[in-house]
Amino acid sequence: MSLSGASVAYYPNFIDFSESKRLTKQLYQEIAWRQDKIAMFGKMVDIPRLQAWFGDNNASYTYSKLTLFPLNWTRHLLEFKQQVSEFCQQEFNAMLANCYRDHRDSVSWHSDDEPELGEQPIIASLSFGCQRMFHLKHKGSGESVKLPLQSGSLLVMSGDTQKNWQHAIHKSRVEQSMRINLTFRNIQ
Ligand SMILES: O=C(O)CCC(=O)C(=O)O
Numbered sequence: 001m002s003l004s005g006a007s008v009a010y011y012p013n014f015i016d017f018s019e020s021k022r023l024t025k026q027l028y029q030e031i032a033w034r035q036d037k038i039a040m041f042g043k044m045v046d047i048p049r050l051q052a053w054f055g056d057n058n059a060s061y062t063y064s065k066l067t068l069f070p071l072n073w074t075r076h077l078l079e080f081k082q083q084v085s086e087f088c089q090q091e092f093n094a095m096l097a098n099c100y101r102d103h104r105d106s107v108s109w110h111s112d113d114e115p116e117l118g119e120q121p122i123i124a125s126l127s128f129g130c131q132r133m134f135h136l137k138h139k140g141s142g143e144s145v146k147l148p149l150q151s152g153s154l155l156v157m158s159g160d161t162q163k164n165w166q167h168a169i170h171k172s173r174v175e176q177s178m179r180i181n182l183t184f185r186n187i188q
């Protein structure tokens with residue numbers, strides 16, 4: 001995908017489509033999901049999705065002002081990490097899992113630009129289950145693009161993507177079933 005000041009690559013069939021659909025339920029069951037909360041207008045509110053944070057060591061990670069403590073990799077997740085690492089030629093030592101239970105769940109505009117991810121982080125994101133639209137918006141010009149993320153796809157953001165662009169998954173008006181997303185990262 002050609003975007004100014006960004007490097008975004010999309011691989012639709014990284015995992016076989018029907019296999020990825022089957023894995024959605026398995027991942028839902030195998031991961032210890034949490035309902036995290038954030039402060040909004042002085043009140044604690046549920047974030048509109050479930051999350052789980054996995055990592056190699058005991059280092060915590062701050063995401064959207066939430067400090068997450070890592071769970072241990074499951075065998076399945078280690079296999080995905082290996083597969084994605086080999087494909088990207090990049091080590092990953094952490095992963096944020098997101099569960100969008102239905103069309104009402106979302107992630108608001110953000111960049112994955114926490115200092116512990118380094119200057120030009122490579123973020124590799126695997127999708128399972130219902131297809132959702134991934135939105136990208138340039139921080140300066142406001143230029144925007146969208147990309148449907150199908151089950152089994154891998155999206156790799158690298159270079160200056162996080163510096164120059166934000167991304168989001170909006171709520172959908174159309175009813176949608178569950179989507180699980182695994183975003184592999186490297187914490188320095
Ligand atoms: O669900 C997605 O595809 C994106 C998730 C995301 O942006 C994140 O975890 O930082």
Ligand SMILES: [Fe+2]
Nearest residue numbers: 110111112167
């Ligand atoms: Fe993100």
